[in-house]
Amino acid sequence: DSGVTQTPKHLITATGQRVTLRCSPRSGDLSVYWYQQSLDQGLQFLIQYYNGEERAKGNILERFSAQQFPDLHSELNLSSLELGDSALYFCASSYTSGSYDEQFFGPGTRLTVL
Amino acid sequence: GQQVMQIPQYQHVQEGEDFTTYCNSSTTLSNIQWYKQRPGGHPVFLIQLVKSGEVKKQKRLTFQFGEAKKNSSLHITATQTTDVGTYFCASEAISNFGNEKLTFGTGTRLTIIP
Numbered sequence A: 001d002s003g004v005t006q007t008p009k010h011l012i013t014a015t016g017q018r019v020t021l022r023c024s025p026r027s028g029d030l031s032v033y034w035y036q037q038s039l040d041q042g043l044q045f046l047i048q049y050y051n052g053e054e055r056a057k058g059n060i061l062e063r064f065s066a067q068q069f070p071d072l073h074s075e076l077n078l079s080s081l082e083l084g085d086s087a088l089y090f091c092a093s094s095y096t097s098g099s100y101d102e103q104f105f106g107p108g109t110r111l112t113v114l
Numbered sequence B: 001g002q003q004v005m006q007i008p009q010y011q012h013v014q015e016g017e018d019f020t021t022y023c024n025s026s027t028t029l030s031n032i033q034w035y036k037q038r039p040g041g042h043p044v045f046l047i048q049l050v051k052s053g054e055v056k057k058q059k060r061l062t063f064q065f066g067e068a069k070k071n072s073s074l075h076i077t078a079t080q081t082t083d084v085g086t087y088f089c090a091s092e093a094i095s096n097f098g099n100e101k102l103t104f105g106t107g108t109r110l111t112i113i114p
Helices: none
Strands: A006-007 A010-013 A019-024 A030-038 A044-050 A053-057 A064-068 A074-078 A087-094 A109-113 B005-006 B009-016 B021-026 B033-038 B043-049 B055-058 B061-065 B069-075 B084-093 B100-104 B109-111
Touching: A006 A087, A010 A019, A019 A087, A019 A109, A019 B009, A030 A074, A044 A074, A044 B100, A074 A087, A074 B021, A109 B021, B005 B084, B009 B021, B033 B069, B043 B055, B043 B061, B069 B084
Parallel strands: A010 A109, B009 B109
Antiparallel strands: A006 A019, A019 A074, A030 A044, A030 A087, A044 A053, A064 A074, A087 A109, B005 B021, B021 B069, B033 B043, B033 B084, B055 B061, B061 B069, B084 B100, B084 B109
16 A cells, blocks of 8 residues: 555546546655556656646646645546546655655556546 | 657566566666556556666666666566566656656566466
């Protein structure tokens, strides 16, 4: 158990819909990262927040957005869903915002778009 | 942006054989981290290398950082079925905000033939 929690574990929805994925970082961690992992693919970095502020952005689509709240939990919003958005979405957390801290990954949310 | 290339993408070995995965970069890396993701699981941090030529061992796993800090390797001696999974390297890259972030390689999926 990494200490990072993600809800829901599974999500099945239809094209065109909007969903929200939730992540609670490890106690004390200030950075939250979102990754997308499609079948047989690597980890595609989406976005990072540090202490409530956006810190780095990867290949995140305009249909996707995220935020980190004052209690440091984060939400990833995916809208106008397409079949290709089906993937495993991981949240990770670390204490600082830099690249020297190990990242602790949550169990992931498996999104299926039908 | 800076990218690390990881090879091979897949590796099938007989149980008891050795296994090696490599990460290569065209630019000097400040650090490199290794993660393991078991099938159906989430990535878990294994180790971080920072110094040129650094070698670290964890039981049957040996991690090495190249002298020029442009490549790294993970070697597993006498593989066991518990070694099955995908191994990712990750290193620092500069984000669109100008600060550093961790970027993951494409991963090497290891399968063991009993």
